[in-house]
Amino acid sequence: MHPPGADTVLVRHGDVNTKSNTVKRYMEDILAENLTALLEDRSIPGEVERRWNRPLVHTDEEHVEAATDAATDAFGVVSASSVLTTSTEKDEILATLETAARERYDGGTFAVDARRADKRLPYTSEDLAREGGTAIWEAVEDEFEPAVDLDDPNLTFGVEVREDFAFVYLETVAGPGGLPLGSQEPVIALVSGGIDSPVAAYEIMKRGCPIVPAYVDLGAYGGVDHEARAMETVRTLSGYAPNFDAQVYRIPGGDVVELLVGSMEEGRMLSLRRFFYRAAETLAARVDANGIVTGEAVGQKSSQTVRNLGVTSRATSLPIHRPLLTRDKQEIVAMAREIGTYTDSTIDAGCNRVAPDRAETNARLEPLLEAEPDGLLERAEEAAMNAELVEP
Numbered sequence: 001m002h003p004p005g006a007d008t009v010l011v012r013h014g015d016v017n018t019k020s021n022t023v024k025r026y027m028e029d030i031l032a033e034n035l036t037a038l039l040e041d042r043s044i045p046g047e048v049e050r051r052w053n054r055p056l057v058h059t060d061e062e063h064v065e066a067a068t069d070a071a072t073d074a075f076g077v078v079s080a081s082s083v084l085t086t087s088t089e090k091d092e093i094l095a096t097l098e099t100a101a102r103e104r105y106d107g108g109t110f111a112v113d114a115r116r117a118d119k120r121l122p123y124t125s126e127d128l129a130r131e132g133g134t135a136i137w138e139a140v141e142d143e144f145e146p147a148v149d150l151d152d153p154n155l156t157f158g159v160e161v162r163e164d165f166a167f168v169y170l171e172t173v174a175g176p177g178g179l180p181l182g183s184q185e186p187v188i189a190l191v192s193g194g195i196d197s198p199v200a201a202y203e204i205m206k207r208g209c210p211i212v213p214a215y216v217d218l219g220a221y222g223g224v225d226h227e228a229r230a231m232e233t234v235r236t237l238s239g240y241a242p243n244f245d246a247q248v249y250r251i252p253g254g255d256v257v258e259l260l261v262g263s264m265e266e267g268r269m270l271s272l273r274r275f276f277y278r279a280a281e282t283l284a285a286r287v288d289a290n291g292i293v294t295g296e297a298v299g300q301k302s303s304q305t306v307r308n309l310g311v312t313s314r315a316t317s318l319p320i321h322r323p324l325l326t327r328d329k330q331e332i333v334a335m336a337r338e339i340g341t342y343t344d345s346t347i348d349a350g351c352n353r354v355a356p357d358r359a360e361t362n363a364r365l366e367p368l369l370e371a372e373p374d375g376l377l378e379r380a381e382e383a384a385m386n387a388e389l390v391e392p
């Protein structure tokens, strides 16, 4: 809901504010570009105004809520509101609250949440909250009995007074937080057709890292459904980052999977992970990426015991980022639903099919290397060099 006449989106960021002025300016520029791209991608008319601390999106009343929703899909944004802009004159703010109350407050409880950035103003936030509350009360009391609830109101009238303008709003929509995408270095995202890896990729994007998605084609053990799902999740992720390349590197891995299944029993999943990591490392060198992100979590699978993660990680000298390391499956599923990468179809394909009946949970590097086919990592490097770029 927005106040009548609202035509602007007030965007709030969080961690960007903790930066030095130079870094903050740099990050605010990136955020403005990303906001513009999101609006364009969704055909929402709007212009982004770069302002210190609070970027604004100028649009029209018809599109203001869609623009607010788009802004809250931008990484780095903590929240956004559809706002009506007024001067910093207290009387004008109170009159705006009165009008908003007449048009939008039709019962239940209310509160005023007032803040001011400029402490030199001739009134305090408390003055605004108190006098605003009275103005709202008097605007509606002939229609119904208003009630104030400061803890859990049905409707919150927000007022934010900045140096030159004041903004009045009725709703605060939460964004992902984090840092603007592109403010950190890119990483290779190993994406499978599973639930976890897209969530992990989203999490690292949230911290500002663009992803270079890589899918390992598992041949007969993967299949078109598996790959299609991986591609679909990348498409969904790219909706959050329309100004970033979303093409996927498809790394050929079918032959290696056949080889591992035919030659190894207990440690085969671990050698397959080593193949993944080394291929990702080679790809990273190709595209100038600086790390690898996976959807692994401690103990979620036999290949993800702490010991096995330690052993398999030795296949690369690049850092492997595992944002879901300590998450429970239920939490990950909830996150996948939230960001739109969850689908109900749990395709029985991919690594599940490669897994042996008795999997290694307690590997040691030396015996694993002995059991592993010779030249596995060289094959991974070659596969990464042969990876083709595909549209998700």
Ligand SMILES: Nc1ncnc2c1ncn2[C@@H]1O[C@H](COP(=O)(O)OP(=O)(O)OP(=O)(O)O)[C@@H](O)[C@H]1O
Pocket: 189, 190, 191, 192, 193, 194, 195, 196, 197, 198, 214, 215, 216, 217, 218, 222, 276, 293, 294, 295, 296, 301, 350, 351, 352
């Ligand atoms: N075919 C693949 N291509 C690229 N990366 C993969 C592939 N399979 C697995 N991975 C990576 O290895 C991690 C651990 O593999 P795991 O066997 O748990 O995956 P999964 O269950 O198939 O998928 P997810 O972890 O996405 O639910 C994944 O989170 C993903 O980052």
